[in-house]
Amino acid sequence: xxxxxxxxxxxxxxxxxxxxxxxxxxxxxxxxxxxxxxxxxxxxxxxxxxxxxxxxxxxxxxxxxxxxxxxxxxxxxxxxxxxxxxxxxxxxxxxxxxxxxxxxxxxxxxxxxxxxxxxxxxxxxxxxxxxxxxxxxxxxxxxxxxxxxxxxxxxxxxxxxxxxxxxxxxxxxxxxxxxxxxxxxxxxxxxxxxxxxxxxxxxxxxxxxxxxxxxxxxxxxxxxxxxxxxxxxxxxxxxxxxxxxxxxxxxxxxxxxxxxxxxxxxxxxxxxxxxxxxxxxxxxxxxxxxxxxxxxxxxxxxxxxxxxxxxxxxxxxxxxxxxxxxxxxxxxxxxxxxxxxxxxxxxxxxxxxxxxxxxxxxxxxxxxxxxxxxxxxxxxxxxxxxxxxxxxxxxxxxxxxxxxxxxxxxxxxxxxxxxxxxx
Ligand SMILES: [Zn+2]
Numbered sequence: 001x002x003x004x005x006x007x008x009x010x011x012x013x014x015x016x017x018x019x020x021x022x023x024x025x026x027x028x029x030x031x032x033x034x035x036x037x038x039x040x041x042x043x044x045x046x047x048x049x050x051x052x053x054x055x056x057x058x059x060x061x062x063x064x065x066x067x068x069x070x071x072x073x074x075x076x077x078x079x080x081x082x083x084x085x086x087x088x089x090x091x092x093x094x095x096x097x098x099x100x101x102x103x104x105x106x107x108x109x110x111x112x113x114x115x116x117x118x119x120x121x122x123x124x125x126x127x128x129x130x131x132x133x134x135x136x137x138x139x140x141x142x143x144x145x146x147x148x149x150x151x152x153x154x155x156x157x158x159x160x161x162x163x164x165x166x167x168x169x170x171x172x173x174x175x176x177x178x179x180x181x182x183x184x185x186x187x188x189x190x191x192x193x194x195x196x197x198x199x200x201x202x203x204x205x206x207x208x209x210x211x212x213x214x215x216x217x218x219x220x221x222x223x224x225x226x227x228x229x230x231x232x233x234x235x236x237x238x239x240x241x242x243x244x245x246x247x248x249x250x251x252x253x254x255x256x257x258x259x260x261x262x263x264x265x266x267x268x269x270x271x272x273x274x275x276x277x278x279x280x281x282x283x284x285x286x287x288x289x290x291x292x293x294x295x296x297x298x299x300x301x302x303x304x305x306x307x308x309x310x311x312x313x314x315x316x317x318x319x320x321x322x323x324x325x326x327x328x329x330x331x332x333x334x335x336x337x338x339x340x341x342x343x344x345x346x347x348x349x350x351x352x353x354x355x356x357x358x359x360x361x362x363x364x365x366x367x368x369x370x371x372x373x374x375x376x377x378x379x380x381x382x383x384x385x386x387x388x389x390x391x392x393x394x395x396x397x398x399x400x401x402x403x404x405x406x407x408x409x410x411x412x413x414x415x416x417x418x419x420x421x422x423x
Contacts, residue, residue, distance in 0.1 A: 035051050053081065053082055239390040265292065300401065300402055320385060356376060396411040
């Protein structure tokens with residue numbers, strides 16, 4: 001009987017020891033769990049999710065942290081995630097990287113894709129970084145920002161990033177309250193996914209792009225449009241220093257719809273892709289998204305009322321983005337091939353620069369509102385970029401934000417590029 005009790009006690013101890021071990025592991029996170037639930041109580045979703053993701057980063061199997069993180073994210077998408085989200089974010093996602101010059105093309109997916117249907121990510125040549133550290137990030141929010149005279153403040157607390165690292169979801173989320181309504185078309189969009197960009201100084205991913213779509217068969221185009229917009233966000237910020245999301249800003253919204261005629265449009269910080277079931281070539285998809293991204297991002301030059309595109313900034317990005325991508329390298333996760341886009345843009349750039357260089361400026365060209373004046377302005381913009389680089393162009397654009405062609409010539413002169421060469 002005694003022997004039996006001893007045996008029983010030994011067995012009990014043996015059974016308890018792994019339990020005690022587990023209890024200890026859970027205790028390691030007691031502080032974080034308490035903090036997280038306090039944040040939850042105060043409705044601080046980002047901070048609560050961050051605590052749970054930090055627990056998961058050290059204990060990926062932690063059921064409580066995972067359940068709470070999923071529950072919170074299912075109700076409200078955090079505007080930022082801790083860097084620890086990489087690999088432990090509890091929904092399908094992928095971390096993509098666009099490294100800077102000197103990284104020798106070691107660019108690759110930082111984590112394996114979490115969603116098997118997502119396309120893989122491979123390396124490629126590097127994007128030459130041209131960081132305009134002196135230039136404030138002034139995102140043009142036309143037409144609203146122009147009317148309000150509002151420009152995003154300079155991001156002074158951020159060191160120049162070395163390349164870009166982004167967390168892209170592929171979760172095909174159900175759009176939540178406050179996310180699904182498009183005010184322009186007064187229409188609800190059921191599905192949504194997100195791209196977060198790492199802010200190295202803060203060690204956190206901040207929401208920069210959201211894509212909205214209606215039906216499951218639009219998912220592929222939508223997720224590609226999300227990546228293209230993310231790439232243009234990085235490219236424009238790198239080459240010109242402009243960031244339309246700003247420090248406290250909202251993300252760029254991309255709306256993918258079967259309605260309308262094939263084409264695209266920008267309004268404020270939104271990009272609309274219409275009739276997406278109508279097939280486009282890779283070059284055409286990139287041209288459409290790239291053009292609209294210019295409207296969203298650049299401070300803009302406009303006033304061409306007698307044309308079908310009053311603002312020239314869409315064409316500026318349409319013509320220059322493929323040039324920069326081709327010269328500096330396209331990230332492996334770019335959703336469409338850039339070749340065809342650049343093949344069309346290159347001769348157009350040459351033609352427009354020829355117009356600007358070959359003609360003395362007349363009153364009609366500088367003050368006009370027709371297509372000839374618009375093309376002349378585009379030619380001048382391209383000459384400034386050609387002769388002074390993206391940095392000179394960015395400075396000139398920033399000096400005449402929302403301005404006219406005449407103002408651009410003056411701004412270009414101030415940054416040291418004489419666009420108008422009179423005999
Ligand atoms: Zn346009």
